[in-house]
Amino acid sequence: MGDNDLTDIIAEGAPEEGTPETLTFTTTLEPGRFLGLSLKNGLLNLITLTLYRFWGKTEVRQRVWKGVRLNDEAFEYTGRGVELFIGFILALVVLGLPFLAIVFAVQFLGQWVVFAAYIPMYVFFGWLWGFGTYTAFRYMASRTTWRGVRFQLKGSAANYGLYFIFAGFLSGITMGWFWPTAERALAEKIWDEVRFGDRRLRFRMGRAQNEGVYGPFAIGWVGSLVGYFVLIFVFIAVAMTSGMFEQTGSGAPPETGVAFVLMTYAAMLLLAPFALLLWSPYHAAMMRSVAAGVSVDGATFRLNVKALPLWWLTVTNLFMLLITLGFLMPWVQARTARFLVSRLTSEGTARLDLVQQTGRGPGSGEGLADAFGFSAI
């Protein structure tokens, strides 16, 4: 009988002692207090050619984690910058250098090799993306403690990577319609393997499915399609009336080309809030659905995120990042964490005092995630 079965029995109510607690989340995060940290990290990233980013990210997490409380006890982030740095170096040596070597080497080989080498490589990278995501979560869980007890993420990052490619492939051939199912299944693969100390969190797909996601997905999908056609129509109408076509045919002056590019960017920027608005019901529903699926002991969770507030958060975050060239990232992260935690509630009870400490977890972290530019926070 494995370790999993044991915790299962305990979780499902075998007689044991311990005090049942209801879970109450609160936050002391004040995003305004992250402005100084934003400036510091931004400047240090500049003068160190971004090498400081591992330490900067760590400090942000420490500050965010300790601003989140469960039953009036703060979480703690115990990771260190040097661990992320080592993870990055490892990813570099094990993957980055061989990859560059292959890319470079195929230039000296025949043309067919270029295709033969690239296709499996891209599939491999799809898998690696999933793998990297999972290991990044594993690292983060192992560096998160509450009442001094560590979280951990078990399970197989390799399997997660396989499912990730599979999900991407199916979503592609169904024009996106498989993605809501995939996203929930991917969340299950992570949350069902999370442990607080030796106590396993569970993810119940049935509960998650009570929160429908396909309706909101349809809003986003159909809305995008309609919006796309309207845009093309407007574009053609504008082009016809301004006589752009005739000009291009006889050698348009370069100013037209530049203006055209600038206009395209401006239009994209103006349209982004609308696109986000179309998809915000889906994103909010998916967050609610995932939160509803998670439980620990008899405690279940509810994330009361609505589409419009989520949309406003996203739009204002992106706007601030854009006009500060990314400097305000820590502020954005604190603000987002505050937004989520203040909407997180729990019902039922958990006997958290029975939890026993677990091992230390991986020694370094997130190298792949950094290489792919992926970060949960």
Place this chain on the structure above:
Amino acid sequence: MDGDVLHIQVGDEAFIWRLPDLSVEVEADQARVSNRRDPDARLVLPVGEWAPLAGDRLTEKVRSRRQREWWLVGGLTAAAAGVVLFVTVGVPALSGPVARATPISMEERMGDSINGQLSQLFPTCKEAAGQRVLAQLGDRIAAEADTPFDIRVRAVDAPMVNALAMPGGRILITDDLIRQAETPDELSAVIAHEVSHVEKRHVMQAVWRNFGIGMLLDLVVGGGSGAGQQAVILAGQASELSYSRSAEAEADARGQALLHADGLSSEGMAPFFERLAGKGGSSELDQAAEFMATHPDSIWRARAARAAARPGRSALSPEEWRLVKATCAVEESENPVDRLKRRLRLGDDAPVADQRIEVRPH
């Protein structure tokens, strides 16, 4: 609290923590005390209770943590400076010797591979007679060049005024460039310039330099897409541009020398640069702008070329010149949809750039 020792009583259990081992995190109304010697243990107190216990005896700790941070930042900045130094001095200094040490066969294979990819993008112009004249002109100019490579000049259909030398000795001249050239001397100057790139193995140098710089910067910034990371990559590209300038100047000078060696006129180089550097009519302006982006100091180069120019024979007879001019299809007769595509640069992102292998532009 007893001097430097903190006594903690939890039920029946007693803990003794020494102040020098402790660190404290304060957030809102709580102080969380950690002990270096018992890494998993935490003592959480209201701030009001902790402050009188420790007083300011932990300020020394904070100071030493700050100091460590300064050391870290100093070290990282030094590492960054090392990278910058290596990119700006080390890589260019190494690229020459490494390029010269690259086996000929390796460079030829690379050329074949790039040629295969470019042929898809830029089809070879159809008229065989004109191609033959171009190839012969290339051979004549290359006769005096000290290169093991087989120089193969050909005209291609591409939406830009440019010429490029590939690794292994292939040289591409675009139809737009042939159209822009007003005399055979101008065209032969361009070809001589490209032959010099091949002779000096500039292309291979650029390949190694791009590889070295690209790899190094990728190593530093990872795959991140943050503003800082993009800035670093842009800076790397800017430094690449400055190396290519000196290579261009070298190829200009050597190109003229090759023409002189064959008794040809080198007077076509300067006017060609001058015309492209700004006097183009409005319909040519966008092409000139494109040329300027890869050749920012055409005016300066034109001046140098004029100073070194010598008269000589014309490279081509009027009949040969007519054949060359007719090598590629006339643009006006083309399908307007294709022209629109070219103008909007659709299907024009060369895969070679993605792979960090750059062909040396003219």
